[in-house]
Every structure is written in C-alpha cells, then in structure tokens.
C-alpha cells in the first residue's frame with residue numbers, strides 16, 4: 124500500500140525547498156525576528172507609558188516634599204519614609220487592611236469553591252445560578268454600596284428589621300467600631316464569591332469525568348470523598364491563582380470605604396488605599412502619599428511571591 | 442471470578458437508542474471481547490455493567506444476583522479506562538493503594554496521622570504497601586512506584602492502570618480499549634501479557650475494542666456489536682467461518698469478505714454476474730441475496746477464462762485494478778467486467794503471483810464452492826444444502842483448493 128503512494132511529508136519538503144529557492148534574499152531567522160519585534164513593540168510602549176513611567180514617577184516623588192498645586196519641589200531624602208514609620212495612621216490602616224484581607228480572602232475562596240461545586244453538580248438552572256452569582260461582580264461597587272447602605276441602615280434597613288423580628292438587638296453595622304470592618308468584609312465576600320465561583324467552574328470543567336468514574340470504581344464515591352480524591356487536588360493550580368487574585372483584590376479595598384464609612388468610625392475602617400487617597404488628594408501631601416504607595420506596592424509584591432511559592436510547592440500541575 | 446448475565450439491556454440517551462436489547466452470558470473466568478465499530482455502544486454497555494451508567498430496561502446479574510441498583514464499588518469490579526484515568530497528583534504507589542485504602546479503612550482511619558495512633562491502621566497500611574509491591578511486580582513497574590503519572594511513558598501508564606485494576610482482586614475486569622493509545626509493537630506484546638495475567642488470575646473479563654486482531658487473539662469468545670445489538674457471539678473461528686450475519690462477516694477478517702449480488706430461485710442460489718447456480722439452500726422464499734466469499738477462497742487466473750484447468754463453468758471476467766504486496770502474501774484487487782461491472786473484489790494470492798499480473802490486465806476469478814456464504818435480505822445467514830453433484834453440469838463451480846494451485850501453476854507460465 125505504502126509503496127504506491129509517495130509520502131506526503133517528502134512531497135512537502137520538496138515543495139518547500141523549491142519555494143525557498145525562488146526567494147534567495149532575507150534569511151528566514153532574520154525576518155522571524157522582525158515579525159517577533161512587531162508583536163512585542165506595542166506592548167513594550169504601552170507598558171512603559173502606563174506602568175513603568177508612573178511607577179518611576181511615584182518612586183521619585185516619594186523622595187520629594189511636593190504638595191499638590193505647589194510650584195516648588197525640593198528633594199526631601201528619606202523624610203517621607205521616616206514620617207511613615209513614626210506616623211500612627213499608616214500603621215492603623217495597614218493593620219485594618221491586613222485584618223480585612225484575612226477575613227475576605229479565605230471566605231471568598233471557600234464560598235466560591237463551594238458554590239462552584241454545588242452549581243456544577245446541579246442539573247437544573249446551572250446558567251441561572253452562574254449569572255446570579257456573577258451579578259455582583261459586574262455591577263458597579265459604588266452603586267452596590269448605596270444599596271448596602273440602605274440595607275444596613277440602623278433604623279430603616281431591612282437587615283435590622285429582620286434582626287428585631289428574630290428578637291435580636293438592632294446593630295449599627297457601619298458606625299460601630301467593632302462591626303464596621305467585618306461588615307465591609309461581608310460586602311466584599313458577597314461581591315467576590317461570584318467571581319471566584321466562575322474561576323473555579325472553569326477549573327472544574329477541565330477535570331476529566333473519567334477520573335470521577337475511576338474514583339467511583341475504586342470506592343471513593345461519596346461527595347466528600349470525590350472532593351478530596353479528585354476535585355480539590357486537580358483544582359490546585361486554579362486555587363493558587365484564585366487565592367492570589369483575592370489577596371490582591373482585598374488589599375486594594377477602597378470604594379466601599381470611601382462610599383460608606385470614610386474610614387470611620389474613629390479610623391476603625393481606615394485602609395491603606397484610603398489613607399493614600401486622603402494624604403494625596405485631601406491633604407495634598409503627594410510626596411508622603413507616594414512613599415506610602417511605594418511601601419504598599421513592595422509589600423504586595425513580596426506577599427504575592429511568598430504566597431505563590433508556599434502554595435505552588437503543594438500543587439500538582441498537569 | 443463471576444458469572445455475568447446481561448438480560449435484554451436497553452439504553453437511550455434522549456432520542457438515540459444506544460443499546461437495543463443486549464443479551465450476553467459470560468462464564469466464570471471467561472475472557473469475552475466486545476467488538477464493534479465506533480459509536481455502536483460498547484463503552485456504554487461496559488459502563489452499565491460497571492455501574493457507572495444507569496440503564497432503562499433489562500438486568501445485569503453477577504453470580505445470579507441482580508446488581509442493577511448497586512454502586513460500582515459494591516459490584517467489586519475493576520475498570521481499565523481508555524485514557525487510563527490515573528490520578529495525576531498521586532504517585533504510582535498512591536494510585537495503586539487507593540482502592541485498598543478506600544475498601545479497608547474507615548473514614549476516620551484514612552486520616553494521615555491515625556496510623557501513628559492505631560495499631561490496626563498501622564497493620565492495614567503495611568498490608569496495603571505489600572499488596573502494592575506485589576501488584577507492581579506483576580506488571581513490572583516496581584521501580585516506578587514513587588513517580589507521578591506525568592513522569593511515565595504511555596506503556597508504563599497503561600501498566601499502572603492494569604495494576605490498579607488487579608490489586609483488589611475483583612470479581613470482574615472491565616477493559617475499555619486499553620491498548621488504543623500504544624504503538625503497534627507495544628500493543629502486540631501487551632496483548633499477550635494481559636491474556637496471561639487474566640488466565641493466571643482466572644478473573645472474568647470483558648474487553649471492549651474496535652480492533653479485530655485484538656479481539657481474535659485475546660478473547661475466548663467475541664461478541665460482535667453493531668448499532669446497539671449483538672449480532673453474533675462465538676469464538677473467532679466460528680465467526681470467521683460461519684458468520685451468522687453479513688455485518689459480522691464484514692467486521693471479522695482482513696481484508697473484508699467479498700460480497701456479490703445473487704438471487705434465490707426455488708432453492709437455487711444464482712450469482713447475478715454470471716447467472717450460474719453456485720449453491721442450494723433450504724430457505725423457503727425466493728428473493729435477492731448477498732453471496733460472500735473470503736479473499737483466500739477465490740482463485741485467480743490470468744486471461745479471459747482460457748487455459749484455466751477445469752474451467753467448464755463460467756468464471757467471472759475481471760480486470761486487475763490494484764495490487765498490494767504484504768511480504769508473505771499479496772492482495773490483488775479486481776473489478777468485474779461483464780454483467781455487474783464495477784463490483785470490486787479482493788483476492789489473496791501468494792506473494793510471487795503478484796509479479797505475473799499487471800494492473801489493467803484481464804483475468805478471471807472462480808470461487809471455492811464450499812466456502813460460500815449466502816446472506817438473505819435481512820442480512821442473516823442462509824443455511825446451504827451441501828450438494829456433491831451439481832444438477833446442471835457446468836453451473837456450479839467445480840473448484841477446489843487443488844484448482845487454485847493449478848491456476849497458480851498456470852499463472853507461472855504467463
């Protein structure tokens with residue numbers, strides 16, 4: 124059989140050689156390099172303009188005493204960083220931000236994972252639940268914050284009415300220093316869970332159903348056993364990604380604080396981005412705000428690297 | 442070892458009827474291959490027997506007990522999946538021990554630290570480790586126990602999947618095209634190993650494949666499945682020599698059985714191309730039939746009929762269209778030229794004969810009369826009446842193996 128047909132591969136080679144012979148100029152590796160550059164250059168330009176340059180400017184400004192609107196600028200050395208160490212506010216807002224992230228990240232991740240497994244395993248209304256859970260992600264946070272403000276209103280809000288109906292005391296969710304941070308975290312979790320759910324659902328899709336069959340034959344067929352034997356280990360890479368995304372998202376909390384609490388009461392909900400905003404745009408201390416920003420960015424960078432390293436070791440990649 | 446009975450099994454996915462009344466009985470220790478084209482429902486049948494899929498009607502019995510409502514783990518079956526389905530995050534040893542861990546330890550005992558607390562768990566874990574090593578040795582992967590599946594070759598993965606299936610010593614092995622991802626050489630050697638393992642363990646096995654060589658070389662019996670029905674079940678020889686259905690006849694044997702148009706008239710089977718009577722049948726009613734003949738049961742002679750010894754009857758005039766040299770033998774493709782022109786046939790010839798024929802050359806073929814298969818309108822085999830003496834001389838083809846030798850001699854002189 125084979126003897127009768129000439130092999131298509133050798134045919135191709137012959138044709139390719141003939142083709143190349145017709146164009147003796149530019150050696151192929153050179154034109155390939157040019158094409159490669161063509162693809163990379165737009166990115167490099169955009170990245171420089173929108174990321175590198177602003178970062179560099181912020182770093183430079185953090186060593187100056189520039190105030191917004193002032194014409195004079197002078198070099199301030201490490202003065203801004205010294206102020207940062209001695210100042211009380213950045214410390215409070217850093218603590219609040221970390222506490223907030225520690226509440227938001229694990230709960231958003233676990234809730235999203237639970238929802239994803241639940242929705243994926245339910246036959247009915249998968250599309251409906253998926254969109255319903257994703258709704259908070261696509262809606263504007265500030266608009267949603269207004270809804271939450273109404274829901275949590277001390278006297279008019281339905282949440283407090285429900286508490287009263289259940290015989291529990293009403294709460295001042297947004298003006299009680301002990302409650303404000305957990306309340307903001309709760310809003311963030313409500314917003315994030317749909318996002319993590321969609322990410323996990325994408326991860327679940329990539330798990331071969333044959334593995335669940337194998338697990339069922341091997342005796343791991345209860346939901347919990349399936350989860351431990353197949354689902355969780357194979358979602359590992361997704362999990363690492365989602366945890367890091369959630370950490371970064373929760374460290375960048377700003378909108379709800381600005382819209383609902385303004386950092387109050389008594390700085391109980393003061394978070395880093397809000398402090399930066401206040402210093403830079405309300406008190407015009409651009410140099411100082413830049414110094415906080417630099418420290419904040421460095422912290423996020425280290426946090427991302429460390430958490431990635433820690434989790435990556437225990438994760439299986441296909 | 443289990444006796445498996447499948448009774449009138451029905452399965453539909455939505456509007457498509459995938460299984461249409463499957464009946465199958467498998468003796469303890471038997472190795473049965475389910476052979477059929479892609480999409481005929483083989484995997485579905487296997488999954489229903491394993492308990493991974495529900496069925497609409499009928500029953501599955503193991504050792505006389507209806508298992509329709511049982512979960513896979515209660516049925517005590519092991520499955521080797523086509524893509525092996527190894528747990529990618531576990532080492533080979535962990536992959537092999539999972540079935541035993543799930544079976545022998547309770548939920549609490551499975552927790553990682555319990556082995557340091559409970560003497561029983563420590564003991565069980567040790568026994569599991571020993572079983573793992575024994576199973577690994579059986580398929581020669583003992584040196585791979587600490588690797589992850591992604592660090593293994595296709596053949597090694599396949600062995601791990603086999604070891605995981607046999608480690609629990611299940612009552613029934615279910616294998617779904619386990620060799621389809623291996624290269625040809627490895628496939629041939631693994632084929633033999635699987636059969637040897639199965640013989641040694643004596644475990645009943647159902648082996649799904651679309652490869653007739655696998656089915657014929659491995660199985661005690663083959664069930665030919667086509668469009669959700671089992672059209673024939675029997676040994677490879679039975680199916681090859683006495684196919685009960687034209688679809689089974691076409692599916693077993695390579696190259697395929699040749700088919701010619703024919704007609705039954707008052708018990709006589711007439712070949713449409715020549716009009717000659719080639720066989721007699723007891724079949725009651727007249728009508729069109731298909732006459733089948735395997736490539737090795739056709740004799741081929743160069744030239745139009747002349748010079749073929751004993752050619753008193755009508756030989757079929759053909760033209761050679763294509764030749765394939767396969768080493769120990771050769772295949773000559775011919776096309777009828779007279780009535781029924783264009784009907785293709787393949788003739789198996791010895792490998793020297795191929796040099797004496799050219800593409801485009803006129804030739805003649807004749808059939809071995811005892812080797813004809815006649816299939817009725819519904820595709821079912823018609824019983825033939827063995828007739829020693831042809832009633833009209835020259836109508837039946839007086840050809841035997843001797844004659845085919847003669848024609849080869851004749852060809853030598855061309």
Ligand SMILES: Nc1ncnc2c1ncn2[C@@H]1O[C@H](COP(=O)(O)OP(=O)(O)OP(=O)(O)O)[C@@H](O)[C@H]1O
Nearest residue numbers: 454457459477478479480481482483484485486651
């Ligand atoms: N879960 C399912 N839902 C709908 N249709 C299905 C499902 N599983 C299988 N089918 C259909 O049932 C038919 C038989 O499928 P099956 O997998 O049993 O074929 P097969 O004989 O194993 O084929 P192959 O040799 O290609 O593996 C096919 O037409 C397939 O499309």
Ligand SMILES: [Mg+2]
Nearest residue numbers: 483484485617
């Ligand atoms: Mg299949």
